[in-house]
Amino acid sequence: MTSLALLPRRSMNVAILTVVFLRELVMSSVTVAKTVLSRDPNPSSAIIAVPLEITTDAGITTLANCVTLTPGTTSLHVSDDRRTLFVHVLDADSEEAVIAEIKEKFERRIKEIEA
Numbered sequence: 001m002t003s004l005a006l007l008p009r010r011s012m013n014v015a016i017l018t019v020v021f022l023r024e025l026v027m028s029s030v031t032v033a034k035t036v037l038s039r040d041p042n043p044s045s046a047i048i049a050v051p052l053e054i055t056t057d058a059g060i061t062t063l064a065n066c067v068t069l070t071p072g073t074t075s076l077h078v079s080d081d082r083r084t085l086f087v088h089v090l091d092a093d094s095e096e097a098v099i100a101e102i103k104e105k106f107e108r109r110i111k112e113i114e115a
Contacts, residue, residue, distance in 0.1 A: 010113055017109040021066055024105060028071040035072075035091060043091035047076065050085045050099050052107070059110050060085070066106045 035041050054060055064075035064085060072090040079086070092098050 013109060013113040017066075017106070017113065020105055020109060021070070024066075024070050028073070032071040032090060044093065046089050046092040046095065046098075048087050048089055048092065048095050048098050050087055050102050052078075052083055052085055053103075054107055054111055054114065055082060056114060059114050062110050063102075063106055066110075067102060 035043050052060065052063070054063060060078055060082060064078065067073050067085070067087055068075045074088045076086040076088055078084070087098070087102070089098050
């Protein structure tokens with residue numbers, strides 16, 4: 001397929017990622033507000049190593065920005081081999097759940113845009 005033929009599909013994937021990000025932005029904002037305003041805040045913060053499947057600079061940067069711009073999470077570092085993104089999470093019930101959520105909600109969609 002020519003790059004022009006890919007434009008409608010890529011545009012749709014960008015729109016989907018944008019909607020997913022905005023949804024996460026709102027939901028995470030509410031969750032962080034509840035945590036901060038609770039009488040007994042007891043978050044389980046953690047630094048989590050998220051294995052990366054995307055390899056392009058643009059893809060990794062987009063993923064890191066989506067994570068950082070979502071309240072309650074911050075991208076800290078990308079490993080030198082570009083296979084791991086280290087993320088600080090305000091409240092993590094399970095490391096596996098956080099990794100799965102980042103990969104499903106953001107990384108998978110970024111891969112679809114880059115395909």
